[in-house]
Amino acid sequence: MYSRKVEGNIAKACSHNIRISVKNAKPVCKSVRGLELKRAKKFLEEVLKEKKNINGRFYSKTTREILNIISSAEKNAEFKNLDINNMYIFHISALEGTHMHRRRRKTRFGTKMKSAHLEVILKEKGSRKVAKEEIKEKKTKEQKTEQKVEKDKKVETKEPKTGQKVDTRPSDDAPFSQSEKEGIDKTREKERKKEAVQESGVGSKEEIKLKEDKTKQEVQKKEKIKSEKSKVELKEIHKGKK
Numbered sequence: 001m002y003s004r005k006v007e008g009n010i011a012k013a014c015s016h017n018i019r020i021s022v023k024n025a026k027p028v029c030k031s032v033r034g035l036e037l038k039r040a041k042k043f044l045e046e047v048l049k050e051k052k053n054i055n056g057r058f059y060s061k062t063t064r065e066i067l068n069i070i071s072s073a074e075k076n077a078e079f080k081n082l083d084i085n086n087m088y089i090f091h092i093s094a095l096e097g098t099h100m101h102r103r104r105r106k107t108r109f110g111t112k113m114k115s116a117h118l119e120v121i122l123k124e125k126g127s128r129k130v131a132k133e134e135i136k137e138k139k140t141k142e143q144k145t146e147q148k149v150e151k152d153k154k155v156e157t158k159e160p161k162t163g164q165k166v167d168t169r170p171s172d173d174a175p176f177s178q179s180e181k182e183g184i185d186k187t188r189e190k191e192r193k194k195e196a197v198q199e200s201g202v203g204s205k206e207e208i209k210l211k212e213d214k215t216k217q218e219v220q221k222k223e224k225i226k227s228e229k230s231k232v233e234l235k236e237i238h239k240g241k242k
Helices: 022-032 037-048 060-079 125-156 178-200 205-241
Strands: 010-018 087-096 116-124
Touching (some): 022 060, 022 116, 037 060, 060 087, 116 125
Antiparallel strands (some): 010 116, 087 116
16 A cells, blocks of 8 residues: 555556665655656665765765665556656655564674665656646636626625616406596606606706796786686676666
8 A cells, every 4th residue: 555645647666674774764755756757766776886975974875775666666667658758757765674682692683684665656747737737727617607606696785776667557457347447658758758858958947947937827817807808707797777
């Protein structure tokens, strides 16, 4: 069992109870982790030849064992028909092995023996890009769905703007009594007259008041003329009787 689960085009390799110390294996694994396969192998070979170092040391025994594991993982990738030139070290780690002691007489324990477990996972670079693209597509789809839901909510809770007319008149199909229908018709006629007045351009209240005053004055003049005529006629009638 590996300490990490990985999906995609991968190749694995592990070894148990190698006679190396975990303390020395961890810095070597850290220096190789995330590198391309060819580059990591070249680096470790140069460390073995003492051309390069890791923190001022060479770790010859541990680098040899780690190179063997990486090469076995490479062979597993070849067996799976994976592209070796496009692979990198996705995961490499060193874990503590079983505790063993040297053999001594009777019940006495000898010195502790070094042991470690190593594991390597190689992965193709293309699988990393595909995974990132899939995550981006999922995020864009989720954002689009959220935007649609917000738009639908706004349309449902949308209120009329200030100054916008709202038709509050009931429809003709609604069931009403005769008195209610007469009242509705009157209100509709009033609204239509108001709309006609506004469309004709007589929209100011002062002009409407002036027209009403003129009509009242004309009516009063007519009534005065009628009253004067009636008085004259009555006088003539009285004179004729005398």
